[in-house]
Amino acid sequence: MTLPVALSGSDVIGQAKTGTGKTLGFGLPLLESVTVPVDVEAGRARPEQLTDTPQALVVVPTRELCTQVTNDLLTAGKVRNVRVTAIYGGRAYEPQVEALKKGVDVVVGTPGRLLDLAGQKKLSLRHVKCLVLDEADEMLDLGFLPDVEKIMNMLPARRQTMLFSATMPGAVIGLARRYMSQPTHIRASAPDDQGATVASTEQHIYRAHSMDKPEMVARILQAEGRGLAMIFCRTKRTAADIAEQLQRRGFAAGAVHGxxxxxxxxxxxxxxxxxxxxxxVCTDVAARGIDVEGVTHVINYQSPEDEKTYLHRIGRTGRAGASGTAITLVDWDDIPRWQLINKALDLSFGDPVETYSTSPHLYEELGIPEGTKGVLPRSERTRAGLEAEEVEDLGETGGRGPRGRGRTQSRERDQERERPARTPRRRRRTRGGAPVDGEAGTAGTDGTDAGDTTDAATHAGARPAADAPAADAPVTPVDDQPRTPRRRRRTRAGSPAETVPAETAPAKAASGESAPAPVQDAAPAEEAKPRRRRTRSRVAVADRAAEPTEG
Known part of the structure; x- marks a missing residue:
């Protein structure tokens, strides 16, 4: 139904159930709209119409869906040799930028990385002739619609726009009205399939206890005729825990979560x-568009958030006309949520049956052999396991956990190797604002450093201790201007006492008085010592009276 309208160049809104082939519904018209060298050779296009910049753009919500759509378009465009490139986060920028420089015809990408490269001028969108929004309702739920609008504003005004989704909320309809020109709304469904779910999918709803769920899942996975199975969890921690438990029970299990x-x-x-x-075992990141052949069972380990999530989860089985089985384990706390989903989809499972891993009806309805236990027998462990698949080095950038931490540590180690050896900083010792040089690190007998004798002698009005004369040598006057010590103002009983001015030898020399004659005793040597500061008022007065007067 979509192909004739889309090939004519009109805008299209396509709505159909999951698993009905929407990817090729927009993929084939998309591949026909681009101009490649084969068209020039066949005479369908002129050489000046060829370009290395993207001619078509597909915007998808998740990375897993991005890789799947890219592979489908590469397969469909192999005959015409159409160049298709996937642009999504979690990988290094450099390979994606190199692919864009070499030339590309169709770009499939997630909104965040597309905006990033377009903002860096690495991705040119000026020649895009066709835009496709796949799973638009999921982009609305993930909060990508503002980014999608920014991308649409970068595109040429004359283009073809196609919007495909399984459900069509009001916000997506509003987006279509703003950016699409007279779109044709195509809603496809089989005449005998009136319900919201696919008729070929058998649904089972059980009320289960959370502590018994791992055992139930291990027994369900041993049902007869079971092929590949997908288990959906609501949280990332639960998905990792269930995958680890199933591996311990002997199953070849892998996990996909954020x-x-x-x-x-x-x-x-x-x-x-x-x-x-x-x-x-996965979260809802793998619930959209993932198409794997041979998936026979889908197990909802935890109840989905809403009816749209439920439809997309169980849509991983029963695709393209095949049959499948969908099993939902509803905890007691999730019964109200499930009843809302049941009412919205008009199902008949409003009151799920209480079920345990030993319940007879579980074995009977799902075809589980009698006597099955929660551990896979060793004779049936034939899968190679997750370790047999190599991990591709994607050059991941940033992120949480070990993938970002190891790169940061190695970068810090490289910086340490490149950094020159640091010279230790030497402290400059100062005293009274002037630098002090040549101190010895030994302490004197009075508890002061040996270097402090210079300052102490200067405060006393004599030469430094290193140049002091012997005890029996005459003391000569000091030639340099000595530093006058600060005299404390002493008071007695609250009234200020008379202060005795301290006159120095240079001051008296300036006034014309003669210097005193040298005295042959040790009194000057005793005065050269630092004076002790006494705090009692009577001792201070007696000390002043004992000072020799001038003349």
């Missing part, structure tokens, strides 16, 4: 597609 690096996520998906792993 806490894993992009390399580990792609490793698990490749192992699942190649059959090395037959159980994939």
């Amino acid at each position: 806490d894993l690096g992009q390399g580990a996520r792609e490793q698990a998906l490749r192992a699942f597609r190649n059959g090395k792993v037959d159980v994939l």
Whole structure:
């Protein structure tokens, strides 16, 4: 229904159930709209119409869907040799930038990385003739619609726009009205399939206890005719825990969730597609558009958030006309949420049956052999496992956990090697604002450093201790201007006492008085010592009276 309208160049809104082939519904018209060298050789286009910049753009919400759409378009465009490149986060920028420089016809990408490269002028969108928004309702739920609008504003005004989604909320309809020109709304469904879910998918809803769920899942995975299975969890921690428990029970299980690096996520998906792993435990990042052949069972380990998530989860099985089984384990706390989903989808499972891992009806309805336990027998452990699939080095940038921490530590070590040896800083010792040189680090008998004798002698109005004369040598007057010590102002009973001015030898020399004659005793040597500061008032007065007067 979509192909004739899309090939004519009109805008299209495509709405259909999951698993009905929406990718090729927009992929084939997209590949026909680009101009490649084969068209020039066949005479369908002129040489000046060729360009190395993208001619078509597909915007998808998740990285897993980005890689899948890219592979589908590469397969469909192999005959015409159409160049298709995936642009998404979690990988290094350099390979994606190099691919854009070499030339590309179709770009498939997630909104964040597309905006990033377009802002750096590494991605040119001026020649885009066709835009496709895949899973637009999921981009609305993830908060990508503002980024999508920024991307659409960078595109040429004359273009073809196609919007595809399984559900069509009001915000997506508003986006279509703003940016699309007279779109044709195509809603495809089979005449005998009136419900919201696919009729070929068998649904089972059980009320289960959270502590019994791992045992139930291990027994369900041993049902007869079970091929590949996908287990959906609501949280990343639960997905990692269930995958680890199933591995301990002997199952070849892998995990896909947001806490894993992009390399580990792609490793698990490749192992699942190649059959090395037959159980994939994942969060809702793998609930959109993931198409793997041979998926027979989908298990909702935890109840989904809403009816749209439920539809996309169980849509991983029963695709392209095949049959499948969808099992939902609802905890007691999730019964109100499930009843809302049941009412919205008009299902008949409003009151799920209380079920345990030993319940007879569980074995009967799902075809589990009698006597099955929660550990896979060793004779049936034939899968190679997740370790058999190599992890591709994607040059991941940043991120949480070990994938970002190791790169940061190695970068710091490289910087330490390049940094020159640091010279230790030497402290400059100062006293009274003037630098002090030549101190010895030994302490004197009175508790002061040996270097302090210079300052002490200067305060006493004599030469430094290193140049002091012997005890029996005459003391000569000081030639340099000595530093006058600061005299404390002493008071007695609250009234200021008379202060005795201290006159120095240079001051008296300036006034014309003669210097006193040298005295042959040790009194000057005693005065050269630092004076002790006494605090009692009577001792201070007696000390002043004992001072020799001038003349």
